[in-house]
Amino acid sequence: MASFPRYAIYHAAARGGILDRFGTHLLGYDAWTGEELPFPEDVVRTMPDWHDLTQDPRKYGFHATLKAPMALAEGTTEAELLAACASFAETARPIPVITPVVDSISGFIAVVPAQPSAELRQFAADCVSVFDSFRAPLAPQDRARRNPSKLSSRQREYLDRWGYPYVMEEFRFHMTLTGRLGSERHGPVLSMLRERFAAIGLTRLAIDGIALFRQDGPASRFRIIGHCQLRPSPENNLLLAGKIGFA
Numbered sequence: 001m002a003s004f005p006r007y008a009i010y011h012a013a014a015r016g017g018i019l020d021r022f023g024t025h026l027l028g029y030d031a032w033t034g035e036e037l038p039f040p041e042d043v044v045r046t047m048p049d050w051h052d053l054t055q056d057p058r059k060y061g062f063h064a065t066l067k068a069p070m071a072l073a074e075g076t077t078e079a080e081l082l083a084a085c086a087s088f089a090e091t092a093r094p095i096p097v098i099t100p101v102v103d104s105i106s107g108f109i110a111v112v113p114a115q116p117s118a119e120l121r122q123f124a125a126d127c128v129s130v131f132d133s134f135r136a137p138l139a140p141q142d143r144a145r146r147n148p149s150k151l152s153s154r155q156r157e158y159l160d161r162w163g164y165p166y167v168m169e170e171f172r173f174h175m176t177l178t179g180r181l182g183s184e185r186h187g188p189v190l191s192m193l194r195e196r197f198a199a200i201g202l203t204r205l206a207i208d209g210i211a212l213f214r215q216d217g218p219a220s221r222f223r224i225i226g227h228c229q230l231r232p233s234p235e236n237n238l239l240l241a242g243k244i245g246f247a
Contacts, residue, residue, distance in 0.1 A: 003071035003136060005216050007081060009127055010063035012211040012224060013175070018200045019100075023062030023111070026177055026193075027054050031061025031213065034223045046192060053189065056179035057108075060222050064175045066127035066210060068164035069222075071136040078214070081134050082226045085212050088130055089228035094235070096120035096207040098173070102190070102197045107181060109190055110174035111197070120173055120207060127210065128167045138163045173207075208232070 013019035015032050024030045028037050028051065044050050072081065098113035098120060105112060113120065138159070146165060148156050155165035166172065181189055212226040 003139075004218065004220075005078075005214050006069045006071055007078070007134070008060075008063075008065065008069040008213045008215075008222065009067035009085065009131055010061075010065055010211050010213055011173075011175075011207055011209065012061070012063050012213075012227065014209070015227075019111070019175075019202055019205065020062065022197065022200050022202075023175060023177065026196075027058045027062055029058045029061055029221060031063070031222055031224050034221070040196075043192070043196075047189065053178050053181065053185070057176040058221070060176075061213065061224070062175060063211070063213065063222075064173050064207075065164075065166075066124050067131045067135075069213075069215065070134070070163060073134055073136045076134050078225075081131070082212060084131065084134065085210055085226060085228050088127075089210060089230050092231045092233045093123065093126075094119045095230055095232045096123055098205050098207065100197075100202055100205045102177070102194045104186065104190060105172060105174050107186075108176055109178045109181070109186075109193055110176045112172070112174050117173075121169070121171055123207065124171045124173070125168050128162055128164075132162060135163050 012031065013023060020032075024032075025037050025040055026043065028039050029035075030037055039050055047053065072078070096117050096119040098117055099115065100111050101114045102109060103112050104110075143159065146159055148159060151159065151165050155170055158167050158170060159165040177193055178189060209227055209229050211224045211228075213222040214225045215222045
């Protein structure tokens with residue numbers, strides 16, 4: 001079994017912003033505070049089993065994975081990981097900006113970029129490599145949980161090298177809203193979520209921060225224990241100070 005606590009480096013929507021409120025209320029959980037949240041009443045009326053449809057992502061909170069959950073390597077500490085997050089954020093870099101949409105990905109529904117972003121992929125790859133010294137080796141049983149026989153050869157290679165198969169060119173930014181859906185539920189749920197997302201009017205999203213999440217035990221939910229705002233490179237300053245809002 002995995003060792004605990006486990007840590008993950010995610011992108012989390014700005015606390016209290018429109019995207020944060022959208023995602024946390026749909027999941028029924030706020031990873032910033034650790035609090036249960038009520039589902040939107042109209043969603044529950046339309047989808048009476050909404051609690052079950054969101055059970056899996058609720059455990060992790062509303063996020064996008066940058067460095068997947070990991071136990072700490074021997075000789076490293078939480079305080080050192082927090083300090084490494086702060087140092088990483090202080091390094092000036094291009095801030096990825098995406099057009100967010102709601103779409104399906106591998107059977108579940110998430111907020112994803114409308115178009116691929118080379119800057120976002122590079123940012124995620126940097127997170128994978130920079131923080132890997134904090135990752136304990138993947139235990140055999142945890143490797144088996146990833147069903148390596150169902151992965152491509154490249155994904156198996158990444159699983160063994162980085163502890164997670166969906167990194168580098170396999171990375172797909174997504175902020176999950178549901179668990180995997182059966183074919184009979186997929187269309188109605190996707191339509192409902194797209195309509196709700198359109199109503200918040202979010203057309204640009206700057207991926208401008210990293211959050212450190214911690215899970216204390218196998219039955220525990222992940223909680224945010226640290227957040228760092230990224231320092232934009234000089235050429236990004238004008239862009240980020242202009243018409244692109246923060247969510």
